[in-house]
Amino acid sequence: xxxxxxxxxxxxxxxxxxxxxxxxxxxxxxxxxxxxxxxxxxxxxxxxxxxxxxxxxxxxxxxxxxxxxxxxxxxxxxxxxxxxxxxxxxxxxxxxxxxxxxxxxxxxxxxxxxxxxxxxxxxxxxxxxxxxxxxxxxxxxxxxxxxxxxxxxxxxxxxxxxxxxxxxxxxxxxxxxxxxxxxxxxxxxxxxxxxxxxxxxxxxxxxxxxxxxxxxxxxxxxxxxxxxxxxxxxxxxxxxxxxxxxxxxxxxxxxxxxxxxxxxxxxxxxxxxxxxxxxxxxxxxxxxxxxxxxxxxxxxxxxxxxxxxxxxxxxxxxxxxxxxxxxxxxxxxxxxxxxxxxxxxxxxxxxxxxxxxxxxxxxxxxxxxxxxxxxxxxxxxxxxxxxxxxxxxxxxxxxxxxxxxxxxxxxxxxxxxxxxxxxxxxxxxxxxxxx
Amino acid sequence: xxxxxxxxxxxxxxxxxxxxxxxxxxxxxxxxxxxxxxxxxxxxxxxxxxxxxxxxxxxxxxxxxxxxxxxxxxxxxxxxxxxxxxxxxxxxxxxxxxxxxxxxxxxxxxxxxxxxxxxxxxxxxxxxxxxxxxxxxxxxxxxxxxxxxxxxxxxxxxxxxxxxxxxxxxxxxxxxxxxxxxxxxxxxxxxxxxxxxxxxxxxxxxxxxxxxxxxxxxxxxxxxxxxxxxxxxxxxxxxxxxxxxxxxxxxxxxxxxxxxxxxxxxxxxxxxxxxxxxxxxxxxxxxxxxxxxxxxxxxxxxxxxxxxxxxxxxxxxxxxxxxxxxxxxxxxxxxxxxxxxxxxxxxxxxxxxxxxxxxxxxxxxxxxxxxxxxxxxxxxxxxxxxxxxxxxxxxxxxxxxxxxxxxxxxxxxxxxxxxxxxxxxxxxxxxxxxxxxxxxxxxxxxxxx
Numbered sequence: 002x003x004x005x006x007x008x009x010x011x012x013x014x015x016x017x018x019x020x021x022x023x024x025x026x027x028x029x030x031x032x033x034x035x036x037x038x039x040x041x042x043x044x045x046x047x048x049x050x051x052x053x054x055x056x057x058x059x060x061x062x063x064x065x066x067x068x069x070x071x072x073x074x075x076x077x078x079x080x081x082x083x084x085x086x087x088x089x090x091x092x093x094x095x096x097x098x099x100x101x102x103x104x105x106x107x108x109x110x111x112x113x114x115x116x117x118x119x120x121x122x123x124x125x126x127x128x129x130x131x132x133x134x135x136x137x138x139x140x141x142x143x144x145x146x147x148x149x150x151x152x153x154x155x156x157x158x159x160x161x162x163x164x165x166x167x168x169x170x171x172x173x174x175x176x177x178x179x180x181x182x183x184x185x186x187x188x189x190x191x192x193x194x195x196x197x198x199x200x201x202x203x204x205x206x207x208x209x210x211x212x213x214x215x216x217x218x219x220x221x222x223x224x225x226x227x228x229x230x231x232x233x234x235x236x237x238x239x240x241x242x243x244x245x246x247x248x249x250x251x252x253x254x255x256x257x258x259x260x261x262x263x264x265x266x267x268x269x270x271x272x273x274x275x276x277x278x279x280x281x282x283x284x285x286x287x288x289x290x291x292x293x294x295x296x297x298x299x300x301x302x303x304x305x306x307x308x309x310x311x312x313x314x315x316x317x318x319x320x321x322x323x324x325x326x327x328x329x330x331x332x333x334x335x336x337x338x339x340x341x342x343x344x345x346x347x348x349x350x351x352x353x354x355x356x357x358x359x360x361x362x363x364x365x366x367x368x369x370x371x372x373x374x375x376x377x378x379x380x381x382x383x384x385x386x387x388x389x390x391x392x393x394x395x396x397x398x399x400x401x402x403x404x405x406x407x408x409x410x411x412x413x414x415x416x417x418x419x420x421x422x423x424x425x426x427x428x429x430x431x432x433x434x435x436x
Numbered sequence: 437x438x439x440x441x442x443x444x445x446x447x448x449x450x451x452x453x454x455x456x457x458x459x460x461x462x463x464x465x466x467x468x469x470x471x472x473x474x475x476x477x478x479x480x481x482x483x484x485x486x487x488x489x490x491x492x493x494x495x496x497x498x499x500x501x502x503x504x505x506x507x508x509x510x511x512x513x514x515x516x517x518x519x520x521x522x523x524x525x526x527x528x529x530x531x532x533x534x535x536x537x538x539x540x541x542x543x544x545x546x547x548x549x550x551x552x553x554x555x556x557x558x559x560x561x562x563x564x565x566x567x568x569x570x571x572x573x574x575x576x577x578x579x580x581x582x583x584x585x586x587x588x589x590x591x592x593x594x595x596x597x598x599x600x601x602x603x604x605x606x607x608x609x610x611x612x613x614x615x616x617x618x619x620x621x622x623x624x625x626x627x628x629x630x631x632x633x634x635x636x637x638x639x640x641x642x643x644x645x646x647x648x649x650x651x652x653x654x655x656x657x658x659x660x661x662x663x664x665x666x667x668x669x670x671x672x673x674x675x676x677x678x679x680x681x682x683x684x685x686x687x688x689x690x691x692x693x694x695x696x697x698x699x700x701x702x703x704x705x706x707x708x709x710x711x712x713x714x715x716x717x718x719x720x721x722x723x724x725x726x727x728x729x730x731x732x733x734x735x736x737x738x739x740x741x742x743x744x745x746x747x748x749x750x751x752x753x754x755x756x757x758x759x760x761x762x763x764x765x766x767x768x769x770x771x772x773x774x775x776x777x778x779x780x781x782x783x784x785x786x787x788x789x790x791x792x793x794x795x796x797x798x799x800x801x802x803x804x805x806x807x808x809x810x811x812x813x814x815x816x817x818x819x820x821x822x823x824x825x826x827x828x829x830x831x832x833x834x835x836x837x838x839x840x841x842x843x844x845x846x847x848x849x850x851x852x853x854x855x856x857x858x859x860x861x862x863x864x865x866x867x868x869x870x871x872x873x874x875x876x877x878x879x880x881x882x883x884x885x
Contacts, residue, residue, distance in 0.1 A: 130616055133615035144585060163584060164583045165461075165581060191469075425463060
């Protein structure tokens with residue numbers, strides 16, 4: 002065995018981190034000037050394998066520092082500290098239309114990072130790496146408590162930060178796919194917000210009765226959160242993505258019960274029948290299903306369903322009545338919802354109403370619909386099933402990987418600062434500088 | 437009047453803090469929240485009123501069910517921030533700018549039983565430490581904390597495999613880093629306290645070494661030869677492991693463990709360690725025919741029978757008695773026979789063993805044998821006997837149970853907390869770089885290039 006090969010040392014610091022924390026991948030003791038490939042491998046809960054890799058050249062001290070040195074080519078190129086995570090994609094031969102989402106957030110995502118001799122692009126499974134380490138990526142910080150909530154007919158999970166509190170609260174909503182998606186709420190709790198992830202489309206109630214929930218469901222969630230002894234009842238915000246935006250705006254503007262300190266709306270729209278129930282709003286979108294387009298790959302584009310933005314005020318949530326700060330996050334290449342057009346219209350409506358000082362818009366060129374916490378793979382399209390449509394369809398979300406990943410990183414940081422400002426009343430938050 | 441003004445301001449500040457926290461508490465963060473035990477963290481408190489006195493405290497509930505704590509008194513800046521990495525602690529269990537003071541200055545909480553030592557026996561789970569922030573300085577414990585977070589301190593990096601070893605009569609625990617290898621290896625031994633301590637071997641594996649924590653006391657080996665064979669067999673178990681580079685196996689010993697290291701390096705015809713690290717080195721090797729275990733028993737019985745120095749706190753000091761033993765040249769190992777790079781680490785305030793004199797003696801003997809170029813030494817002022825990986829608390833004296841008689845004594849190890857902790861941090865970094873140089877790079881590799 003070649004002794005030279007044995008001595009390459011690979012380290013990743015920190016070896017255990019939160020999902021949104023950066024790490025430094027360092028190769029040492031390599032032959033100066035040697036060509037090496039650094040690769041990440043992850044097997045997700047569904048059993049699919051994902052990989053990412055970059056081609057590097059060791060410097061004269063035999064060192065490669067991924068946060069400082071450029072990858073010449075691979076699934077990412079240039080100086081990309083976290084490229085090994087955000088550029089992960091299913092290994093060749095995988096089923097098409099995969100999307101990586103962790104269901105069990107009490108265990109970490111395990112990624113094996115290895116270094117190989119030469120510039121390799123395929124067949125990694127048959128190669129022996131020079132060195133390999135395992136990295137753990139966590140959604141939950143130590144001490145964060147996960148509490149299933151069934152009170153008042155809710156299907157929800159509350160994540161409480163560690164410590165006595167009280168903590169500001171957060172209601173966390175995902176989109177038309179339904180299910181109880183916990184990972185963002187777990188991560189937000191790790192940043193000090195008592196966060197409740199809510200299943201409002203496929204709740205136990207809906208599955209048993211076949212009926213959609215009504216407005217009271219959200220108000221119940223708000224009340225449960227507000228009354229929790231470790232939650233600051235006067236500091237509750239709501240965060241929604243996609244269809245979750247529709248619900249968030251609806252509650253923020255029209256609910257007599259829900260009084261939000263702030264709202265975050267990602268990749269969504271204010272277009273909805275005002276005073277409509279959840280069912281009616283869903284129905285409104287379904288009515289326009291005929292406007293679905295398909296691209297050359299037969300991927301469904303749904304952004305036209307809500308276009309053109311109506312002028313009829315009864316078809317738009319009246320954002321002029323908003324009394325809390327609103328952060329809109331928009332991907333300009335969103336192929337699923339007309340988030341950009343909606344954002345423009347929201348801006349106009351609020352300017353006319355005189356409350357545009359409450360509005361902040363983050364708009365990202367070439368970012369798609371699924372703007373999620375950073376460093377997980379971008380899915381430009383994936384198989385998707387909404388609660389209305391019974392079969393799976395290949396849905397085009399949009400976005401170009403590099404810009405989309407940058408958008409996720411930037412948006413997440415700004416969302417945390419926005420929430421901190423409005424819920425903690427903080428000044429100069431310094432603790433996110435490591436993100 | 438000036439003091440009065442300050443007091444009043446503090447009072448007002450605390451009232452303000454109390455009022456604020458009904459609505460909006462301070463924000464405490466520890467980054468990273470999960471780390472290896474030898475990694476640093478940053479503790480930050482935000483959202484406090486400006487100029488506010490607070491206490492940042494750490495609390496750990498040990499496996500032995502004792503509570504350990506450390507704390508520092510701080511004052512927030514104009515933006516309401518306290519940064520433990522950058523601000524001065526005005527008092528507590530540590531003072532000054534001490535990013536890791538909340539760990540290394542830990543001691544048992546008031547009211548605990550005396551002579552405690554903190555050692556984690558189960559290295560598969562992390563050490564849990566609660567960091568909290570409290571209002572005020574004096575009497576900070578009287579109220580509930582304003583905020584607290586839990587941080588995990590790990591001995592094992594992800595992917596490390598832990599394997600119980602019980603073969604060829606050898607007992608211990610083997611830790612293997614993740615990855616294909618092959619890796620350099622280390623035989624790791626603690627001192628006369630007995631029991632199998634895995635913490636350092638697990639940590640060394642996290643730094644890329646296949647490490648065997650060896651259980652070697654209490655086996656009552658029948659003879660010195662058999663015992664020597666035990667150590668050689670243990671060394672070979674590492675060397676012969678398919679994932680270990682056979683010519684890159686070293687030995688790491690503390691106290692009595694370092695005696696094993698030097699004797700293997702000096703006398704073994706079977707094993708050739710690539711390098712050795714000796715912390716608080718012991719080279720006492722009298723009259724052939726007695727095992728390490730019995731030598732140790734002998735020393736301890738002798739020391740107690742001589743009612744060897746007991747200080748005013750009733751703590752037993754072995755150093756002076758042991759010094760008499762090692763002045764006789766026939767009582768010491770022939771370290772001039774060592775042929776591999778050797779690193780000696782000792783504390784100048786070691787009260788348990790005359791390691792200062794030992795280190796001098798080893799240097800002299802190796803110099804006389806023309807082996808001086810192999811030796812490196814680190815000696816730390818005000819540092820005691822138990823030089824452990826960084827950020828573990830310092831114990832000046834702890835309870836020690838005599839293996840045979842079950843008698844309990846309080847042994848004085850020495851050292852003052854701050855310099856001892858600095859020594860732990862500095863020596864660990866230098867030990868790792870010594871190991872990396874000799875076991876990962878090595879002269880052979882350079883010759884190939």
